[in-house]
Amino acid sequence: MSKIHITTKVNGEEVEFLADPRDTLLDCLRDQLELTGTKEGCSTGDCGACSVTVDGTLVCSCLMLGVEAQDKQIETIEGMAEDGELHPLQRKFIEHAALQCGFCTPGILVAAKALLAKNPDPNETEVRYWLAGNLCRCTGYDKIIRAVMDAAAEMRGAA
Amino acid sequence: MSVSKPLPHDAAKLHVTGRANYIDDIPVPANCLHLAFGTATIARGRVTNMDLSPVKTARGVIAVITADDLPYANDVSPSAHDEPLLCDGQVHYHGQPLFLVVADSHLNARRAARLAQVEYALDTPILTIEQALSADSRFEEGPRIYTRGDVDYALPQAKHTLTGSFDIGGQEHFYLEGQAALALPQEDDEMIVHSSTQHPTEIQHKVAEALGLGMHQVRIQTRRMGGGFGGKESQGNALAVACAVAARATGRPCKMRYDRDDDMIITGKRHDFRITYQVGFDDDGRLLAIDFTHYTRGGWAQDLTLPVADRAMLHADNAYFVPHMRVTSHRLKTNTTSATAFRGFGGPQGMIGIERVMDHVARHLGRDPWDIRRLNFYANANSPKPQDTHYGMPVRDFILDDLCDELIKTSAYHTRRADIAQWNANSPILKRGIAISPVKFGISFTLTHLNQAGALVHVYQDGTIRINHGGTEMGQGLFQKVAQVAASRFGVGIEAIKITATDTAKVPNTSATAASSGSDLNGMAVQIACDTILSRMAEFLAHQYNKTADDVVFCDGTVRIGRREISFAQAAMACYQARVSLSATGFYKTPDVAWDRIAGRGQPFYYFAYGAAVTEVVIDTLTGENRILRADILHDTGNSLNPALDIGQIEGAYVQGSGWLTTEELVWDDQGRLRTHAPSTYKIPAMADRPDVFNLSLWGRDNPAQTVYRSKAVGEPPFMLGISTYLALVDAVSACGSGYANLDAPATAERVLAAVERVRA
Numbered sequence: 001m002s003k004i005h006i007t008t009k010v011n012g013e014e015v016e017f018l019a020d021p022r023d024t025l026l027d028c029l030r031d032q033l034e035l036t037g038t039k040e041g042c043s044t045g046d047c048g049a050c051s052v053t054v055d056g057t058l059v060c061s062c063l064m065l066g067v068e069a070q071d072k073q074i075e076t077i078e079g080m081a082e083d084g085e086l087h088p089l090q091r092k093f094i095e096h097a098a099l100q101c102g103f104c105t106p107g108i109l110v111a112a113k114a115l116l117a118k119n120p121d122p123n124e125t126e127v128r129y130w131l132a133g134n135l136c137r138c139t140g141y142d143k144i145i146r147a148v149m150d151a152a153a154e155m156r157g158a159a
Numbered sequence: 160m161s162v163s164k165p166l167p168h169d170a171a172k173l174h175v176t177g178r179a180n181y182i183d184d185i186p187v188p189a190n191c192l193h194l195a196f197g198t199a200t201i202a203r204g205r206v207t208n209m210d211l212s213p214v215k216t217a218r219g220v221i222a223v224i225t226a227d228d229l230p231y232a233n234d235v236s237p238s239a240h241d242e243p244l245l246c247d248g249q250v251h252y253h254g255q256p257l258f259l260v261v262a263d264s265h266l267n268a269r270r271a272a273r274l275a276q277v278e279y280a281l282d283t284p285i286l287t288i289e290q291a292l293s294a295d296s297r298f299e300e301g302p303r304i305y306t307r308g309d310v311d312y313a314l315p316q317a318k319h320t321l322t323g324s325f326d327i328g329g330q331e332h333f334y335l336e337g338q339a340a341l342a343l344p345q346e347d348d349e350m351i352v353h354s355s356t357q358h359p360t361e362i363q364h365k366v367a368e369a370l371g372l373g374m375h376q377v378r379i380q381t382r383r384m385g386g387g388f389g390g391k392e393s394q395g396n397a398l399a400v401a402c403a404v405a406a407r408a409t410g411r412p413c414k415m416r417y418d419r420d421d422d423m424i425i426t427g428k429r430h431d432f433r434i435t436y437q438v439g440f441d442d443d444g445r446l447l448a449i450d451f452t453h454y455t456r457g458g459w460a461q462d463l464t465l466p467v468a469d470r471a472m473l474h475a476d477n478a479y480f481v482p483h484m485r486v487t488s489h490r491l492k493t494n495t496t497s498a499t500a501f502r503g504f505g506g507p508q509g510m511i512g513i514e515r516v517m518d519h520v521a522r523h524l525g526r527d528p529w530d531i532r533r534l535n536f537y538a539n540a541n542s543p544k545p546q547d548t549h550y551g552m553p554v555r556d557f558i559l560d561d562l563c564d565e566l567i568k569t570s571a572y573h574t575r576r577a578d579i580a581q582w583n584a585n586s587p588i589l590k591r592g593i594a595i596s597p598v599k600f601g602i603s604f605t606l607t608h609l610n611q612a613g614a615l616v617h618v619y620q621d622g623t624i625r626i627n628h629g630g631t632e633m634g635q636g637l638f639q640k641v642a643q644v645a646a647s648r649f650g651v652g653i654e655a656i657k658i659t660a661t662d663t664a665k666v667p668n669t670s671a672t673a674a675s676s677g678s679d680l681n682g683m684a685v686q687i688a689c690d691t692i693l694s695r696m697a698e699f700l701a702h703q704y705n706k707t708a709d710d711v712v713f714c715d716g717t718v719r720i721g722r723r724e725i726s727f728a729q730a731a732m733a734c735y736q737a738r739v740s741l742s743a744t745g746f747y748k749t750p751d752v753a754w755d756r757i758a759g760r761g762q763p764f765y766y767f768a769y770g771a772a773v774t775e776v777v778i779d780t781l782t783g784e785n786r787i788l789r790a791d792i793l794h795d796t797g798n799s800l801n802p803a804l805d806i807g808q809i810e811g812a813y814v815q816g817s818g819w820l821t822t823e824e825l826v827w828d829d830q831g832r833l834r835t836h837a838p839s840t841y842k843i844p845a846m847a848d849r850p851d852v853f854n855l856s857l858w859g860r861d862n863p864a865q866t867v868y869r870s871k872a873v874g875e876p877p878f879m880l881g882i883s884t885y886l887a888l889v890d891a892v893s894a895c896g897s898g899y900a901n902l903d904a905p906a907t908a909e910r911v912l913a914a915v916e917r918v919r920a
């Protein structure tokens with residue numbers, strides 16, 4: 001199958017790659033662009049490890065084809081810290097020990113950031129249900145929820 | 160001192176920025192090949208014909224390997240040599256690897272693997288416990304029996320007796336990172352394999368056998384796993400060996416990772432059990448005699464079934480002294496995936512048996528189940544006469560009476576129980592339930608020789624320190640804990656310590672990171688290595704300054720020699736220049752353990768870890784739906800090496816344990832096909848399932864056993880706190896009528912609903 005030339009923006013930078021039409025966006029990010037922070041946990045849209053935003057919308061990159069990325073704005077975990085400065089969510093995840101094996105962490109951070117962009121002042125239930133599509137097998141979730149709530153509070157204060 | 164500080168996981172910053180590499184993230188050379196297994200589509204029978212030509216000609220395929228192509232051992236079993244890497248003609252389960260596809264991409268390998276034309280002569284599969292018993296299909300001759308007292312005499316003497324039987328489902332590990340391995344062929348026939356494994360030495364052993372090499376020619380590295388939970392103790396062997404064999408055949412790097420459904424279909428899971436019991440007790444609910452029978456499906460290969468089933472027997476008493484006790488264990492061989500290690504390693508299954516009995520007895524007598532539990536506890540650690548377990552080990556460190564009394568108070572158990580009863584009386588549809596369950600879990604490998612560990616510590620001339628040990632990092636924070644031990648020994652900040660990937664070329668002959676033993680064993684080995692270097696440094700510095708070694712103190716990044724003070728870096732440089740060796744190995748073996756698994760007698764454990772949980776749930780009696788409203792946990796970590804990491808382990812374990820007993824249901828059909836092989840059908844707890852109120856405290860008293868900084872193992876014991884969720888559901892169901900709920904696990908919504916109907920009948 002012939003490959004298709006794709007031009008798109010990832011984390012603010014214009015990139016080009018050749019996509020096999022069968023490749024998912026997740027495959028393209030990981031294999032073509034070497035952005036391996038986005039993980040594959042299931043490849044069926046059930047675990048959220050592959051979460052990225054496309055034009056600001058949270059998506060499972062395992063459910064989107066790479067060729068659909070043409071002319072989009074894609075944000076991945078690699079773009080979350082700016083100029084070496086951790087995003088408040090990233091800092092709070094470290095402070096609250098909200099990770100263990102860390103495999104779910106990039107996806108959860110991207111999803112949480114998308115939540116706070118929509119709703120800067122979520123209550124705990126909103127956080128829980130928004131992130132219910134991001135599975136974590138290690139933490140039991142408690143610290144993740146605390147970290148997100150705390151980061152949201154800090155970001156509101158800072159804004 | 161950095162021990163006991165709640166410092167973040169050593170790789171936390173890498174994790175939050177997406178820069179922590181797992182196997183599939185390691186950059187590979189452009190000529191790297193990708194592998195996939197073609198798998199059997201029947202559960203039992205013989206392959207009569209396998210036409211692989213469509214596979215060989217499929218796009219991107221470089222080679223197809225079958226059992227006949229393997230130059231050396233065709234075996235990936237950790238124990239009984241009964242687990243061929245590739246099918247030798249006989250099919251033992253649906254999903255068994257038949258052949259190996261080597262292709263230029265992961266997708267091409269997977270697509271090609273489906274194209275084989277395979278013909279089979281079918282045999283009737285042995286799938287259920289009944290079928291296995293009637294075919295006498297087992298892993299050991301007859302059942303194994305551990306016994307104390309005279310059950311047959313004592314049972315008929317008891318004023319009350321009850322019998323029961325219940326099923327406990329298995330569990331998929333669902334480590335978020337699937338199994339993966341990467342083999343890199345080296346000069347002179349050597350092989351390096353990166354493996355997502357809890358047991359690098361076993362991978363090394365199996366790869367060496369498969370390549371006809373000595374173990375010294377094979378090097379295994381494991382930086383981290385994306386979760387393990389026991390599922391990467393032996394189940395990574397097949398991928399690592401496949402990669403090594405393909406890399407040898409092609410001369411190119413080879414990588415293999417299972418997609419989620421392959422992972423769930425091919426790899427082993429927690430053993431499911433049926434437990435039957437007959438219990439005798441008096442009017443107060445004091446247990447006099449108990450007769451347990453365990454039936455477990457081990458699947459098609461032995462793997463770790465024997466020690467798992469042993470550990471279930473060893474936890475059949477949990478926290479309770481029963482004068483006459485017998486546990487009979489049947490280890491059944493079935494045509495299902497080979498059941499394997501999973502957090503608790505049989506302990507949870509054994510333990511839920513007696514917890515169920517306690518509950519049954521209490522409900523029979525119309526008593527609060529907590530009272531019955533309290534009444535039957537082992538004697539307290541302070542009592543002059545410790546009581547023996549049913550396998551003859553005295554319980555000398557028992558604290559559950561004190562610990563549970565405290566938790567009963569802090570969780571307001573009694574008030575809430577009364578409130579719930581009142582609430583239920585006025586709530587016809589929704590019913591609440593509450594329960595406490597204690598945990599006493601034995602720490603050590605029951606195979607005594609595994610209780611050893613090695614470490615390698617280097618101090619560099621600038622005063623920085625690099626350490627390595629045989630334990631593997633799967634998210635539990637072992638590396639961080641061990642780094643904190645090293646920092647404390649040298650009296651330096653944690654930033655001076657670098658801990659490196661587990662590597663069989665640095666520390667040899669390691670045991671699996673399992674049985675919760677990671678920090679007990681490796682922390683101690685590192686401590687011993689550090690102390691060897693420290694004593695060399697102290698001796699030299701004391702001599703330099705005309706003092707004795709006892710006058711040399713390492714703390715806060717400095718070294719004090721009498722009244723002189725120099726930085727640790729200066730001390731390291733001085734030692735280097737004086738030709739003092741700044742590198743050492745450390746070796747530790749757990750003292751005082753000895754166990755005869757056939758007789759069922761001895762001291763299999765160095766100590767016990769304890770904990771308890773109170774869980775409150777609500778059920779919907781029209782649908783069986785349920786959720787956890789509140790959890791209160793008090794858990795014994797000894798003097799925690801890192802409370803933040805330990806609390807994380809406890810929370811995660813409780814949720815995973817609750818998942819095992821509620822939503823996580825494995826369904827095999829009558830053809831032996833696993834129907835729940837993806838997260839769309841197999842439900843682990845999600846963020847929305849977290850209890851509304853989640854209170855957790857540590858019982859932070861020193862471990863009386865001489866462990867590293869008097870800490871206790873924490874990986875597995877809190878998993879069994881999830882049993883309180885199951886018991887709370889039983890309690891809620893019991894509020895619907897007067898019959899016994901007789902709830903099987905997992906207590907899915909369907910089962911809860913059926914139980915509600917039963918107690919109403």
Ligand code: FES
Pocket residue numbers: 039040041042043044045046047048049050051060061062063
């Ligand atoms: S990998 Fe995309 S949702 Fe799981």
Ligand code: FES
Pocket residue numbers: 099100101102103104105135136137138139335385386634
């Ligand atoms: S930290 Fe391991 S899956 Fe979330």
